[in-house]
Amino acid sequence: MIVQVSISRKAGLSDPEGVETRRALRDLGYDSVDAVRFGRTITVEIDATDPAAAEQAVSEMCERLLANPVIEDYRVEVMQ
Amino acid sequence: MIVQVSISRKAGLSDPEGVETRRALRDLGYDSVDAVRFGRTITVEIDATDPAAAEQAVSEMCERLLANPVIEDYRVEVMQ
Amino acid sequence: MTAELHRELGMSDGEYEAVVDLLDRTPEPAELAMYSVMWSEHCSYKSSRAWLGRFPTEAPWVVVGPGENAGVVDLGDGWLAALRIESHNHPSFVEPYQGAATGVGGILRDIFTMGARPVAVWDAIRFGPLDEARNRYLLGGVVSGIAGYGNAVGVPTLGGEVEFAGCYSHNPLVNVMALGLLRREQLVLSAASGEGNVAVLLGAATGRDGIGGASILASASFDADAGAKRPSVQIGDPFEEKKLIEACLELYGRGLVVGIQDLGAAGISCAASECAAGGGMGMDVDLDTVPLREQGMTPGEILMSESQERMLAIVQPNDVAEVLALAEKWEIDAAAIGTVTTGGSLRVFHENRLVAQVPAASLSENAPLYRRSATRPADLDTVWASGPVLPDTVDAAAALRSLLGDPALGDRSWIYEQYDHQLFLNTVVEPGHDGALLRIKGTEKGLAVSTDGDGLRCALDPRRGGARILWEAALNVAVTGARPYAVVDNLNFGSPENPEVMWHFVETVEGMAEACEALGVPVVGGNVSFYNETDGVSIHPTPVVGMLGFCDPMPARSPRLDRAAAGMGVWVIGPEPVDDFAGSAFARIVLGNESGRPTAPDPAMGTAAVAAAVELAGSSPVLHDISAGGLALALAEICIRSGVGVRVEVEDWRALFTEAPHRLVAVLPPNTEPGPGVPAQRIGTMGGETIDLIPFGSLPLEEATQIWRAALRGKME
Amino acid sequence: MTVGVVVFPGTNCEHDVVHALGLLGADAELVWHREGDLTGIDGIVLPGGFAHGDYLRTGAIARFSPVMSEVARLAAEGRPVLGICNGFQILCEAGLLPGALVTNRNLRFICRPVTVRVESTGSVLTAACEVGDVLCIPLNSYEGNYVAPEADLAALEAQDGIVLRYCAPDGSLSADANPNGSTAAIAGIANAAGNVAGLMPHPERAVEAILGSTDGARLLESLVTAARPVPA
Ligand SMILES: Nc1ncnc2c1ncn2[C@@H]1O[C@H](COP(=O)(O)OP(=O)(O)O)[C@@H](O)[C@H]1O
Numbered sequence A, B: 001m002i003v004q005v006s007i008s009r010k011a012g013l014s015d016p017e018g019v020e021t022r023r024a025l026r027d028l029g030y031d032s033v034d035a036v037r038f039g040r041t042i043t044v045e046i047d048a049t050d051p052a053a054a055e056q057a058v059s060e061m062c063e064r065l066l067a068n069p070v071i072e073d074y075r076v077e078v079m080q
Numbered sequence C: 001m002t003a004e005l006h007r008e009l010g011m012s013d014g015e016y017e018a019v020v021d022l023l024d025r026t027p028e029p030a031e032l033a034m035y036s037v038m039w040s041e042h043c044s045y046k047s048s049r050a051w052l053g054r055f056p057t058e059a060p061w062v063v064v065g066p067g068e069n070a071g072v073v074d075l076g077d078g079w080l081a082a083l084r085i086e087s088h089n090h091p092s093f094v095e096p097y098q099g100a101a102t103g104v105g106g107i108l109r110d111i112f113t114m115g116a117r118p119v120a121v122w123d124a125i126r127f128g129p130l131d132e133a134r135n136r137y138l139l140g141g142v143v144s145g146i147a148g149y150g151n152a153v154g155v156p157t158l159g160g161e162v163e164f165a166g167c168y169s170h171n172p173l174v175n176v177m178a179l180g181l182l183r184r185e186q187l188v189l190s191a192a193s194g195e196g197n198v199a200v201l202l203g204a205a206t207g208r209d210g211i212g213g214a215s216i217l218a219s220a221s222f223d224a225d226a227g228a229k230r231p232s233v234q235i236g237d238p239f240e241e242k243k244l245i246e247a248c249l250e251l252y253g254r255g256l257v258v259g260i261q262d263l264g265a266a267g268i269s270c271a272a273s274e275c276a277a278g279g280g281m282g283m284d285v286d287l288d289t290v291p292l293r294e295q296g297m298t299p300g301e302i303l304m305s306e307s308q309e310r311m312l313a314i315v316q317p318n319d320v321a322e323v324l325a326l327a328e329k330w331e332i333d334a335a336a337i338g339t340v341t342t343g344g345s346l347r348v349f350h351e352n353r354l355v356a357q358v359p360a361a362s363l364s365e366n367a368p369l370y371r372r373s374a375t376r377p378a379d380l381d382t383v384w385a386s387g388p389v390l391p392d393t394v395d396a397a398a399a400l401r402s403l404l405g406d407p408a409l410g411d412r413s414w415i416y417e418q419y420d421h422q423l424f425l426n427t428v429v430e431p432g433h434d435g436a437l438l439r440i441k442g443t444e445k446g447l448a449v450s451t452d453g454d455g456l457r458c459a460l461d462p463r464r465g466g467a468r469i470l471w472e473a474a475l476n477v478a479v480t481g482a483r484p485y486a487v488v489d490n491l492n493f494g495s496p497e498n499p500e501v502m503w504h505f506v507e508t509v510e511g512m513a514e515a516c517e518a519l520g521v522p523v524v525g526g527n528v529s530f531y532n533e534t535d536g537v538s539i540h541p542t543p544v545v546g547m548l549g550f551c552d553p554m555p556a557r558s559p560r561l562d563r564a565a566a567g568m569g570v571w572v573i574g575p576e577p578v579d580d581f582a583g584s585a586f587a588r589i590v591l592g593n594e595s596g597r598p599t600a601p602d603p604a605m606g607t608a609a610v611a612a613a614v615e616l617a618g619s620s621p622v623l624h625d626i627s628a629g630g631l632a633l634a635l636a637e638i639c640i641r642s643g644v645g646v647r648v649e650v651e652d653w654r655a656l657f658t659e660a661p662h663r664l665v666a667v668l669p670p671n672t673e674p675g676p677g678v679p680a681q682r683i684g685t686m687g688g689e690t691i692d693l694i695p696f697g698s699l700p701l702e703e704a705t706q707i708w709r710a711a712l713r714g715k716m717e
Numbered sequence D: 001m002t003v004g005v006v007v008f009p010g011t012n013c014e015h016d017v018v019h020a021l022g023l024l025g026a027d028a029e030l031v032w033h034r035e036g037d038l039t040g041i042d043g044i045v046l047p048g049g050f051a052h053g054d055y056l057r058t059g060a061i062a063r064f065s066p067v068m069s070e071v072a073r074l075a076a077e078g079r080p081v082l083g084i085c086n087g088f089q090i091l092c093e094a095g096l097l098p099g100a101l102v103t104n105r106n107l108r109f110i111c112r113p114v115t116v117r118v119e120s121t122g123s124v125l126t127a128a129c130e131v132g133d134v135l136c137i138p139l140n141s142y143e144g145n146y147v148a149p150e151a152d153l154a155a156l157e158a159q160d161g162i163v164l165r166y167c168a169p170d171g172s173l174s175a176d177a178n179p180n181g182s183t184a185a186i187a188g189i190a191n192a193a194g195n196v197a198g199l200m201p202h203p204e205r206a207v208e209a210i211l212g213s214t215d216g217a218r219l220l221e222s223l224v225t226a227a228r229p230v231p232a
């Protein structure tokens, strides 16, 4: 079963990487770019049959290891 | 308009974060984890009205800057 | 309503009344916010100020003492060194990576605010035992945060120290020291002189970062749920800081700044008031000109924001254009946000409304001063009476195995190999020995630094413990050939409102001051971190010192732990060892005892040993002070690093493990002797594949090496 | 003869490289990344550091600086171009060298001396060495793990483009001797002509005995020699 975790930095916290990338895009002439924000995805292939159980397990992994709940929000999604 | 870019390491090229994270998850007792792959998302807020045009522009940004075609695949998706 | 607000902001009713009297009216919210942070323990040192005066701060070579952003000492030929140490304890517990990273960023700004180029960083860090996953997570996060920021900002990290004890489990300590170099003519101070001069804000855009963070995070104890503090986490941006460093150094080089101040706790309000007060002036600040990262920020938020990587430069009106252009070259934001005025009041405008008007000096000068009561801990005598009971004999090999396997005593390269420790091509003695030694290119001058603390010993006897960390730090720099030259200190304690903690504090300061006087080294700066307690449980009293050593010329070849070779003689330098097991590694690890009373340092012996070390450093391939783990561990470290065994003989096993101060091991070429006037005793010879501690045991070098390498690495990988 | 040492925002090894080249008798001067004209420059070093903070991807943003088209021109003219650490990453992003550098196998920054074996002397980096030489040079990187598509690796092998490999002090190759998991233990590569080269270790950190090793001088000497204008 394939479960996807989407992780983004909590609102309000700065995203220096996004700021610098936006600057670089503007240097390349993309003036219409208003903002750039970075996030991460982690795809977990897990040997499970029940989607609910899989989602449950991966959410637990997020709390313990995959995400940093202090500065990040995460979303768990069972793909197939 | 908000356009999301999803970037992943080309299949076959090493993904140290994925490998190391799988090891860590197994250490934590998640033996059912078969594989872990890391990717990143870049959310581009672009001042545009036509979704097609926005997608087109961001794809071009990917070719030129946001992704490295040598080692990465990317997907562009207009959110709203 | 304000009555509640001041409490929310962590102000006592008495402090609130003081503000009302001072302004002779009810303060506006923005004003109250300013006082609450500027008068917090973290910014005002209200509980410690009364005692810090005890430190000796003067010497002919001191150019700038405590009070400015960093201390500055004279190295001759126009060279100056700037140094400072600071803690980032609570933020590192809330978010270890960002907490440690922003700690590095903050201490670096203190250095280049003085006109110096930051050339090195040291980290002194303390955690709970590593068998708890949470503590491993904290250590890993702190180390990668220091690496992530320090390496990227382009300043090498040349060492530090690490300790583990239960009392740090919910309150890790992260103290970071930085060193900078400058030419005398580059020295800049923070004072803003000159009516009409312009205050230019340089660096990152301002967001809602760590609003009130200084008071909330640094001045209030933790309850176990750190969750409530999460919003105050700040994200470090080493790239922004790197550009800021280069931009500021170029500004100084072109003589474009009258004064400058970094933005830390209390953000703009602190920087503006300190610049103004420092020059006996006032300042008008227009918040509408501040580049913002977020929408809808209140005047209070803009004023108090602790967004990282920002500086406030005072510039003459006709230089402003050039300053802004230079900022643009380095791709950093810059905006004229204020004007220096006469009359001494700080006036803050927002949307053309006056939102705050306070006497600039009052934020620092009228800060409360508390002489808190101090009482000797009730159980102290029992603790002293229940020290380690020494066996008649020990299996020295078994004891050495346990010591080598301790994560605080074994190989620490798992930490320092994550730090760039070579950038700038100055590193002559890298981390992994005693003090680190840097050269100053184009001169014969060398600077050595060691950071040292000893929580357990200070808990057992804060006065003796506080003194002894200075004596150890002095030997750590002396073995590189440098003489102790200046000290910065970081005093990490529990709540000052607890009389026993306050007694520890006062005793510690006394012991440290006495040692500094005996060593003849001035204290040129420091930092106090109180409220290091969780659920009412305090950490050990944990003073940490950063000792700067100076030599001119440097030894042609400084001693290193890895330069011993078969056939070389092994000597012990210093006084006859007394039993010193209270708080020793042997007592803690082998006997499981953490009580008793450590022996007092001996200033006469101590200064003699330091002088002997400086002298011997010119000729010894290896010179290593005897500290935690005693003679046995010192020898083992030399053997392991040099890849050669040793054969020594001692009459009493206690000589192998006592941590009696002021002693060193010297390894000298065959048929050479330590010079006259140095109390020295030959105890054996390097050679073979075993560490022979005759007649108390023998350990194969191979086995010792494996245990030592795995001590920390094995727990973290 | 002048070697240009390019400075991007975030570069931090530029002064070290200038210092080292100076000790080897070369004139080296700093070149700001906005510089669009490198006439009079005989060779280029892209030094280590964190250009643009390594944000987005290491080297990704730097490659668009005005100076890079001039670097490409010099490369095409056969002038020596060397990328050290972050400079190597930038050359890869710019397409002047194949492949890319990703995170170290252990996900930790690595700063320590490593030993590398000279695999080919057909480059501006290794011309002054012998094949099989083992050099001790400091490594200092978080993304030093070389990866490239099969085809590029094959081409590199075929054209003798792999110039340095991580090895044990005795010169042998093994997984343990590979500090960061780099493909085929690659520590340094060069283009087909040999005038464009990149490596992860820092030769400029190994040119003075007092700092621990002088092996890096052998590599930088090759570059300095190559930068000398061919006598007419
Ligand atoms: N947290 C740390 N960061 C960097 N280097 C460290 C750290 N802890 C220890 N080290 C290094 O390991 C070596 C041994 O440390 P330590 O035993 O504390 O030295 P000493 O006993 O001489 O004070 C020193 O070179 C020190 O700089």
Ligand SMILES: [Mg+2]
Binding pocket: C433, C434, C435, C476, C624, C625, C626, C627
């Ligand atoms: Mg020591």
